[in-house]
Amino acid sequence: MNDIFRVPTAAASAADLLGSYHGGDAFFSSPHQTLLAQGVAATLPALPVEALADAARDLLAAHRRPGQPLPLLIGAIPFRSDAVAQLCIPARVHYGSGSAAQLLDRMQPCVATPAADVAAATATDIRHQPGKQGYQANVSQALALMQRGVLDKVVLSRSLRVAAQIDLPGLLQRLAQRNVLGYTFAVPLGDTQRTLIGASPELLLARRGRHVVSNPLAGSIPRSADPAEDQRRARGLLQSAKDLHEHAVVIDAVAAALRPFCSRLDVPAGPSLLATPTMWHLSTEMRGELADPATTSLQLALALHPTPAVCGHPTAAARDFIAEVEGFDRRYFTGLTGWCDADGDGEWAVTIRCAEVGAHDATLYAGAGIVPGSEPALEWRETSAKLNTMLGAMQLEAALADTPEVQS
């Protein structure tokens, strides 16, 4: 777990900050620290991704004021390198400490709260892109390319558009309450009146001083409500040759990208299990020491992005295949969400288990890693289980179960 952050001056509890969130604020919580950011002091201009880290460093340096809190940038970076990042220096940042247990205690009343914030979304209000057949055909096509040696791994995803009016504070509270060990976020997307919101279990990169942590996840199976079956699935995942290969592809790529920045990098010999309320994942936490303490968390995160956990391997072939077959724009899904301060410290989560929420609709996303041995029907089921993180918090699980496969 990312435990390199200890809140220096805890002005509020994480639960207080969650209770203070309003649409238009930015919110980011990890298991050890919570940030609530309000207002905008400066916005990073639209830039090619290669220019982002230097521009961020310059903007943050220009906003350092003696005697004032350290400025930070918070926001989201899209999956594609040619799309626009949403990063700003907020006018005010409130820091909260908060263990998972504290959040749980404080948020318990939410469990009993009825779904007053979702305006009766009905089955016909849900649009799949692609639908089940199309998604499974994409998986089959990827497997054929793998047989020809063109691809080693590719992550194929799908989206769901739900017509509903969603109360963002209520949704954020339920996401945080249900995913206390993850990274819960809300980022306003410029002046579009849309918000990126989610609860990711995956830490791409955290840096504090010289210490860096990365915790990639890859290789997954849905949880079961039956405890014995749940344990059987977890044990099976840890022994599955297909999933261990899918995981190793990611760990090798992340370690190779991080190593040039580090004087030391410790990579465990094999993965462990990580549980979310909906999924089991194979997880490897690597820790290192930076060779050059001037390397920022944003610079490191961009050097790792996109890992084969969200794109594939080789990267360029996987990216091309995704653009060709997926049939929708991922936008911020499978990008990065987090923050970086003027000292270069920061936390960047992989933007998954998320939705883009507008005034009258939300688009939800989920993907799954495809490697030789993957089965199209099981990958569809895996992505459905991943969608349940958001659908559950929106209290729409039942609506999805009832819906016919309506494609947009």
Ligand SMILES: C=C(O[C@@H]1C=C(C(=O)O)C=C[C@H]1O)C(=O)O
């Ligand atoms: C792409 C997603 O998840 C990614 C893919 C995983 C997998 O295929 O096993 C696991 C975690 C994430 O790295 C998603 O949740 O949408």
